[in-house]
Amino acid sequence: MPQEPHVALANSEQLAEQSPHQDIYAVIDLGSSSFHMLMVKVVGGSVQVIGRVKRKVRLAAGLNDDLVLSRKAMKRGWECLALFAERLQDIPPENIRIIGTATLRLAKNVQTFLKEAELILGQKVAVISGEDEARIIYQGVAHTSNSDSNRLVIDIGGASTEVIIGAGFNPILLASLNMGCVTFLERYFADDELSEDNFNQAIAYAEQEIHTIAKQYQATGWQLAVGASGTVQAMQEILVAQGKDEVITLSRLEDIMQQALACGRMEQLTITGLSQERKQIFPSGLAILIALFRCLNITGMTLSGGAVREGVLYSMLPQLQHIDVRNRTVKSLMVRYFIDEQHAQRVADMAVELAQQLQSRWDLNKFEGLSILRCSALLHELGLLIEYKNHHHHGAYIINHSDLPGFTRAQQQLVMALVHNHRADVSRDIIARQTMTSVLLTVRLTRILRLAVILSMRRRDEVMPQVNISSKGEALTLKMADGWLEQHPLMRAELEQEQEYQQLAGWEFVFK
Template sequence: MPADVPAVAEPARSDQQDIYAVIDLGSNSFHMLMVKVVGGSVQVIGRVKRKVRLAAGLNENLVLSRRAMKRGWECLALFAERLQDIPPQNVRIVGTATLRLARNVKTFLHDAEHILGHPIRVISGEEEARIIYLGVAHTSNCEQNRLVIDIGGASTEIVIGKGFEPLKLSSLHMGCVTFLDAYFADGLLTEDNFNTAIAAAEHTLAPILPEFTGLGWQVAVGASGTVQAMQEILIAQGMDETITLERLEAIMQQAVVCGRQDQLSLVGLAQERRQVFPSGLAILIALFRALGIKGMTLSGGALREGVLYSMLPELQESDVRHRTIASLMVRYHIDQQHANRVADMAQSLAQQLSPRWSLTAFDGLGLLHGAALLHELGLLIEYKNHHHHGAYIISHSDLPGFTRAQQQLLMALVHNHRADINRELIAKQTMTSVLLTVRLSRILRLAVVLSMRRRHEALPNVTLTGKGEQLVLQLPAGWLDQHPLMRAELEQEVQYQQAAGWELELQ
């Protein structure tokens, strides 16, 4: 073995059968994801990412340079140390576009596998697209046709699927590293450079457009670092998380103003993404223009998650959001019977208001149901501020099945399900209207109070009506006199809502 290749890892000696690792040898970066299966869900216990820029070492003859291979080997030596404590059968390592293209790939793989002590599987472009789609499907909730796009270092995968089934997929030879070298090699961020890169991407896309646009989709998600970087920029600049063509072109103009690659400074752009962001942005603009994409959000998973869930058949729940909520309920010892009682009451109240109040936008009813099931998430910590603790847990947890904005709304609902109402938290919602958040909060609060005795037979038959934003809660005649504690709680709730500027009347 060459002298500059790091030493081989020792064999795994651990019996920790519930720990898994996936390594993705990408064309721009190498990633390692480590998880532990806890309570019917996966808990991330480690992420390691190193920018290797393997694609930059691929010459016109598709020969990978020794320097690029060495960068890769040095990175894998870091990963190898973490793999020593994981059962071999729980480790998967995949190589993507650059390793598919390199004619001398066997040289790289020979030493890479020696360093890691595990086999490396170089997957085809179509297989990569399929796995990326499954990673998205296992971490996000969507019942409609979904367009998934992943811009890598040397390839871009495009998939249309429904549920867990990819319907049409393609892998194209264009990526943020290869386009950087081809169209931004002079280090200039000019309109000419951007337009040339965009035109090249559109030309690459042209052959696949009829089949993809003919099949159609209702939801578009991005699973790449470029899409993540773009979303972070939008949020940092005071916008919501939806990426549109207009916003992409506006960010491109901000980049052009910077003039040079080494002077690129955009509010919200992480330093580690700066080098390949312009080329990724050009490809993303071409995708939006060619495919007619109206809006795109960021997926919660991609290639690594697709590989991971293929090892975990017991977690391949068709309803991703249900799996996430069920796992939280188990891990934080939520009283499931009572949680369902509150969720049923919230649903009943929402149905009574639905003719007058629009609650279906942004999957409002689904998020109301989730918040009801999780409203006591923080009780495991302590009672007095359990609504704050629950909101903190939601805000800082990985929640497959929920977008970032949906997670924010879920957090706001749990935080505001009792006691003083935090209007500032409601106003910070990025994807949905303040009005919808207010309406869902009011329904959840009433459902919690009405279910306070934690017995189904103690639930009153109530009627909730609305006129504008005024709510009237009607209870059976004499019921409040027979239940003085409930009366006190409901009267206190009237005060809470009035303090927030919301009118609630008891009858």
């Protein structure tokens, strides 16, 4: 006769103590909509995701008006945790954290759920307050997204929405609002109608909640707004699928709402870019997001790389805390792919020097262009570990398919384009596909990186040439010291070849 999950796994703590997997960590988030498990391994000074498991539990749907959680909802949760428990057996107990959020905060009979859940998992579950959840979300964003400015962070959950302003790794304002995708689904879209009346009621209630914090948040201010939830990810996926860039705006959200209204009913909801998995709670998340944009006067928002699970994770990794996220990611890739660090830095320094000479005529700071150029220079030889001839293609493939904390998806695509085009033939198609930047900025950064690589080709600091670069419109002129090219015929040959490549791409380049 098979054992119950909690009986079969009750000795998981003893099994984990014998495990050699000391560098593997797991975080379980018992959310109001879904239960998530994140598993990572620390590799080369960064975290490598080795597993993600997500199950729709819709715990908040089982919470009645008296805040009592139904047995049916609890059973859905326990069944999910039995699946998670199997993956925890080989992980040291001290490397595991399990948290419960809004629904478990609210449920009066939460102890009934927790008692069985802890038996199944062989671990304690920490039910965190709304303020703690907001603080942890901010840490998750801070450790996966790059910004030195004040930023507004929004996380729309199943039963609560967290709104945070912070700078660097420090939160400044924290709020947890009583509204979420699942609770709004039950309250405003239970009839499956996608009507103006349903949307307007949902938006109006959300606006009431947001008005309690709006004045303080607007007075504090921010330079960057990021979303850390599935709702924001869904909106971004829709925009990109419909040929737009990744920046979410109020007008774009209202356009998406019109697309939803045109469908009429939930079962007929079909929007280009919207995944089947998110359809059910999509309208309620959209209504909340529209209300946030209206009440807080948000002009634009992008997607963060992390949230509550990542915040919990980094709390277990003190060696990775309070380090520049983008630099940490680049350094980790350099270690893992055996990049010649000294030469990469040489190319990066040359690229930055050229960019600074051109800055007065070419606006390269837009979209953090100079930072992206530097990172691309440091990673330009990423593909050499595979083979030389097409190493720029291999490097671009690795970047395109890697998890890169500190870079938005559009920034990651820009790094990929620069690495792909740093030598040999230029792929205009890859440049044209950039969504975050103008094609012009991508072209300018590509041209600078290509020249930096050529000028550093001797791989020795003492033979680096002194150069002056200038632009007239998009035409580039590179000047060397008198007689230098005559003394370095190979460099001259490389620059002549580069001149041909740039002419084929439609770019004017001369050197003297």
